[in-house]
Amino acid sequence: MELILLVVSAIFVNNFVLMQFLGICPFLGVSKKLSTAVGMTGAVVFVMTMASVISWLVYHKLLVPNDLVFLKIIAFILIIATMVQFVELVLQKLSPKLYASLGIFLPLITTNCAVLGAATLNIQNEHTLAQATVFGAAGGLGFGLAILLFAGIREVLELADTPKAFKGTAIALVTAGILSMAFMGFTGLVK
Amino acid sequence: MRFKGGIHPKYNKSTAASSVEKMPLLGRYVVPISQHIGAPGEVIVKKGQEVGRGEPLTKAGGFVSAPVFAPTSGKVKAIKEFPHMMGNMQMAIEIIADGEDTCWEGVKPLGLWREQTPEDLKSAIAAAGLVGMGGATFPTHVKLSPPADKPIDTFILNGAECEPYLTSDHRVMVEQATEVMEGVGLMMRVLGVTKGYVGVEANKKDALEALRNACPKDLDIEFALLEVKYPQGSEKHLIYALTGKTVPAGGLPMEVGCLVQNVGTAVAALEAVEKGWSLIERVTTVTGSGINEPKNISARVGTPLQDVIAFCGGLTSAASKVIFGGPMMGFSQFSLDVSLIKGTSGILCLDADEVTQFTAGPCIRCGACVDVCPMGLVPSALGQYAERDRYAELGELCVNDCIECGSCAYVCPSHRPLVQLFKRGKAELRKLQQQAG
């Protein structure tokens, strides 16, 4: 039950993108097409889950025993960067098309604060390993939900007769704002 | 079986009760060389040559092609480009009548159709230049030659005439019921088919009764009254309504063993075989608010439009649109110099009140077009993609399955010219596919 609440919280109530405003860069960058957004979701879910697990292990099994908690951030970044590199290599081999369409945003998952955020929140909220894994995966899915909804809207916006001044990122940001407002309705579902 | 979608426009079939009037002989005819889908024929007459009525002016330019004929006896005055009802200039043969209307000596009846072999019947039909007279103008003999792996087991006579205003098929069914049914038997013999259907929309009960009474005893025909709904006369939907079979998307009716023919074609087939007549005359409806005397006429193929209009009392002063075919799928004309062709089932003249010029607005996604599309497409999305030249998406959304029936544009509250967008989109898509090889 607790894990379910954690999932609901991470996907809806405290959605990384729409409620905590983390990971905005890929959210805006690769939401132009639904297919790319799906690919990005996959990459983020993978990286976030793995990063959560490994960083939890590194923190609790390596840093805490050795009294090296101050290395937390740098160690996490290292882990995340490695995971991203790994995903990049795999994608380039297995799906060059997706690799090309994700472009710069794939390596930029490294600096995706949502991933680092998940890793540090795990520590801050004193999650167990199981909770950390679920939190990472659910956080990634929350990111996915947001970016998929957003990509759907943006694909349609492409066809809209938007005034030139608002075309592209401007209207996307307005849309993201409204979407975030709508997500506020979930406030209070999980304390 | 009811098909999904469809619309109920105002039918305005005011000429349903007026019998067919024969147009008197004219002094001049212009016969376009291309009156069918497929390769245009090769001209076999010369300028200045004397021709007899029914003499071929072209010979078929391939298998999917059909010859055209002299509508009356006279002299070939010119072979050059004339305005064509498709809206462009096309090669046509101008004939000045000598007033004698003498028959070409080559006209020879084959005899009673029951005594002929299917092959002979088929070649007679091909020689007479028969094409689908409902408007699609696909050469009939090609339709009657299904490939060996797609045998036809069901013949369907299309008497739906679902286009508003048009009554020519209706009159043919009432006035020439015997000929229609004999023609049906003839074509069933060509195909070696034993099972036939006759489908007529419920607003033409008299036509169905006439056909039923005229049906020869030896034919196994099922007569069905169809729901009055546009586009009931679309091949795929007619087959579905009558037999419950669904023609696969992108496929032809023969995929489900069906073949659909128009009533006019049936009569022409009989005349081609038993009288030796080639297709030089057809029944057409001249109607609408823009014409003074709406009527059904029987006119020679190649009759200039302005003579047809003059015969029907001329255009009203407010007339502002002239359409070849029905209001849903017909082609509007800018010139009265075009001529009647084999596939002209009607000439609709609308006056200015009915021809409001709309300004297309943006799609408001009301979904009315989705509800009425008989093909199960999403016209609203197709329209938006077509408008932005997004042809790849158009292909993904199956624009090629669109039958251009116009139901979507008919109901669109934003007056979006959806059919025009789809026609354009299909053309561009075809170009892209050709480029891709």
Place this chain on the structure above:
Amino acid sequence: MSDEKDPKTSPTPPEGDKAVEAKPAPKKEKPAAPPKLVMSASPHVHKGQDVTGIMRDVFWALVPAVLVGIWFFGLPALRVVAITVGGCLLFEWGYLKLLKRPGSITDFSAAVTGLLLAMNLPSTSPWWMCLVGAFVAIIIAKQIYGGLGYNPFNPALVARVLLLISFPVQMTTWAKPSSIIAFDAATGATPLGALKEYLSMGNTLPLPADQGASILQLVIGLRGGCLGEVSVAALLLGGIFLLWRGHIRWQIPVGFIGTVALVTGIAWLASPGSYASPLLHCLSGGLILGAFFMATDMVTTPVTRKGMLVFGIGCGLITAVIRLWGGYPEGVSFAILLMNAATPLIDRFTKPRVFGARKLYQEAKTA
């Protein structure tokens, strides 16, 4: 090719353009030159229904509920309606003029937005809040997306949610319903608000009689709430009118209200002490207004019947979850906005089956 950007969609002939007779054709004595005809692609006839007509019907369908609201909440309600409708028309007109865009305020769409916004505000709303709402609805939620037809979110709802988040106090100050003559400045609570408050204090149901509203009061609208959402009877009248005119499809309201009833019903059966009855849930709050008028907004909802049903069910689910377990007492606006966001995805996955296609639509494209 953005025809709406270009004023030339139906080019009229330039002036001074003398009629030229048809085409270079064989020279023959013709009667007087025929008139220059109109040409267009098929079809050449039209059902005759247009956007303005639809919007006008929606407008009239809303009027009974607004009148009831004005009757119960008095002149302040009338003032709110006047400001939002006037504001919406003004902003729309100003924007179209300023940016020289096609379109016109006479198409009733701005008026409908204004009316819907007013119906979603408490009658006590200050004038400036109404104006801010009108601005957000017309300019931000609609016009900068390209105007009518292109807004992904329901403009009136965007405005309402924005106001609710920005000015929670003003947005939850409810006047007690009385009547236009005997205006009563006392404030009260909405039935759902009272319910949430009551439950959050650890009490068990049923609600004491003085805090709730009877079924009859709910139906006629004698209860606290936004000025247009109170009278279920008047709203149903308008909703049925729209259904009869064919402007809304049954899938959305039925899916929406049905799901709310189902979910709250299950919760109520499981624990009648902590959850209110489905009847109360269906008749109170903005559910009827939302289900018949906001969730059925054509532009922001799916185009297919199947999609509409999915949309309605989604709205109902989210509404029920927010009402039962969320922080806000009412979730209709949030639910509809969230489902608006999902509309493109719903559209994508609920395409009808192409006639004769053996496989499902999505697969057919690869064949």
Place this chain on the structure above:
Amino acid sequence: MIVATCVLAGLGLVAGLGLGLAAKFFAVEVDPRQEEIGDILPGANCGGCGYAGCSDFAKGVVEGKAAPDACPVGGAETAADIGRIMGITIEEKERSVALVLCQGDSTAAPTKFHYNGMTSCASAALVGGGDKLCGAGCLGLADCQMVCPFGAIEMTEGGIARVISERCTSCGKCVTACPKNIIQIVPASAPIHILCRNTDKGGVARKACTYACIGCKKCEKFTGDGSMVVTNALASTDYTNPPQDPAVIGECPNACIKELDLSKKAVQH
């Protein structure tokens, strides 16, 4: 301190080893020149080269499928750069621009019917070939303007398209977009142009447009060197040997021939 360094170093080592193994496993060969070329291309993704965007073109060049000087936007400089990367020399191509061969605006060319439908030339051309009486006339519904990635096409007050030659990169998008085929890529240095594509004969053409070429052959006779020839009742310029003498302009009875300076080029930002 030492522990910290060791831990980090150890972590880095593990990660590095893992990645190294993964890189071996999932290795993909990419020609480095492809990226280099991609970097120097203009990035307009106009498709003027015939490829689906700049990176596709770069791939084509590296694979030897695309001509290194095929990028019309980058022009000679880009071609030279690509040549340097590929290790080949490129001969400089002459600058060319698009030109609309029609002067039949609303004052000159009458219409034959009232058109009601999409504001798009390609769509309008499906309805009776467009509303202009002249079968070759500019329909003025701005398809070319819409596709031009460089804003180099404007619609005149009389409702026909005009190329702003300073901005034109001769990518050729407008040429394919025009359903009437009246936009042509011409060398920017050619001074004299025939601005008509109507192939109708004298009287018919004259009725269709006051600027219509009637095929009178006066220009052909005047130049005499084959730089202007009349075929199919339509005069055209031989752009491999363009006429130079502006006096020919006066010969044309319908003012189809114009002297235009197309060689100006906008400053590149």
